[in-house]
Amino acid sequence: MAADLFDVAVVGGGPAGLSAALSLARARRRVIVFDAGDPRNGVAEHMHGVLGHDGVPPTSLLERGRREVEQYGGLVVDGRIERARVGPSGVEVDGPSGVVRARRLIVATGLRDGLPAITGLQEHWGRGVVVCPYCDGWERRNHTIGVIAAGPQGIDQAHQLRQWSDEIVYFPNDVGEPGADAVRTLEARGIRIERGRVRAIRSSEGRVEAVELDDRSVAVETIFTATTLHPRDRLLRDLGARTRDDADGSWVVVDPDGRTSVEHVWAVGNVVDRRSNVSVSLGAGSLIAGAVNADLTADDIAGSLRRDTAGER
Ligand SMILES: Cc1cc2nc3c(=O)[nH]c(=O)nc-3n(C[C@H](O)[C@H](O)[C@H](O)COP(=O)(O)OP(=O)(O)OC[C@H]3O[C@@H](n4cnc5c(N)ncnc54)[C@H](O)[C@@H]3O)c2cc1C
Structure with a gap:
């Protein structure tokens, strides 16, 4: 493999990476995908809101995606990539079986x-404890839903979930007492507020049963909370990619085509976009593939002109 030159190396075989790889392989580019095998929604039993795939296990989508990439000659390799280097004409990736060179x-x-540091939350992550109402x-419609605040946006999350259930319980936890206006709007919509420190999540036979506060326990069937991203x-950071800070932390900057500030290096999906759900990641992967292919075509044209001028044609 060390001697091979790929057109594109993709690090990450989730929806974004595999979608990009599929389009590039179909464009007859030589593509290699490296994947560590722990996609963000790997903890979930089923995936929803993905047209044509609603209710499918996330792993099934990715297994099928891998086969589709391979069907067009793409390679999919299991393994985590820790290092890559950029040179004048492309990149080098330290793959599990040696160095792989690629143009992009x-x-x-x-x-x-x-997740917030609450006993039992991690154990139910992706099943009884979830983040995304869509x-x-x-x-979870009509469940008794507990919303454990992880910041001021917990109040918005409680209001949003009200359209899925009449039984919403808002736990301010250590975010603190909501302001008077917030209390009025929560109460006006029938959202109960349970004040106090959340100590643990109680469950039985794998099902969430209650939120334990210091002095009492409140029955719930599902918990929504926010996560730190x-x-x-x-x-990307090791390669020197430019970053920006926003309310959600520090993110690598890409242009609308997914190009980073580092030559030959692109990025797509949740690594650069918090809103990139599965459908958006699939679309963004396809979009970036077109942009990367156009960049390679420009490079192909420049190469042909150089050879033509040198009389090598
Ligand atoms: C609990 C939960 C449930 C969700 N349910 C839904 C849902 O129902 N519908 C929906 O649309 N969205 C859902 N999402 C969001 C969804 O998971 C993401 O939108 C989606 O996974 C983003 O795709 P991605 O390709 O950017 O990243 P990922 O899917 O996370 O894929 C990234 C891949 O890169 C690999 N990787 C990471 N680092 C390296 C490395 N250094 N070398 C090699 N490989 C590496 C990982 O192993 C992983 O396979 C859910 C999220 C969570 C947390």
Whole structure:
């Protein structure tokens, strides 16, 4: 493999990376995908809101995607990439079986969710404890839903979930007492407020049963909370990609085509975009593939002209 030159190396075989790889392989580009095998929604049993794939296990989509990439000659390799280097004409990636050279690099490594430090929350993550109403709200409709605040946006989350259930319980936890206006709007919509420190989540036979406060326990069937987003962007940062800070933390900057500030290096999906759900990641992967292919075509034209001028044709 070391001697091979690929057109594109993709790091990350989730929806974003595989979608980009599929379009590029179909464009007859030589593509290699490296994947560590732990997609963000890997904890969920089913995926929702993805047209044509609603209710499908997330892993089934990715297994099928891998086969589709391979069907057009793309390679999909299991393994985590820790290092890549950029040179004048492309990139080098330290793959599991040696160095792989490629003309372009797409990083699609996703993000990691950090949960509030509450006993039992992690254990039910992706099942009884969820984050996204569009992904999991329908299946929890009419449940008694506890919203554990992880910041001021917890109040918005409680209001939003009200359309899925009449039984919403808002736990301010250590975010503190909502302001008078917020209390009025929550109460006006029939959202109960349970004040106090959340100590733990109680469950039985794998099902969430209650939120335990210091002095009492409140029955719930499902918990929604917010997570701290940690983009898995170390490769990009090590390559010197430009970043920006916003309310959600620090993110690598890409242009509308997914191009980073580092020559030959592109990024797509949750690693650079918090809003990139599965459908958006699939679309963004396809979009970036077109832009990367156009960049390679420009490079192909320049190469042909150089050879023509040198009389090598
Ligand atoms: C609990 C939960 C449920 C969700 N349910 C839904 C849903 O129902 N519908 C929906 O649309 N969205 C859902 N989402 C959001 C969805 O998971 C993301 O939108 C989607 O996974 C983003 O795709 P991605 O390709 O950017 O990243 P990911 O899917 O996270 O894929 C990134 C891939 O890169 C690999 N990787 C990371 N680092 C490296 C490295 N250094 N080297 C090699 N490989 C690496 C990872 O192993 C992973 O396979 C859910 C999220 C969560 C947390």
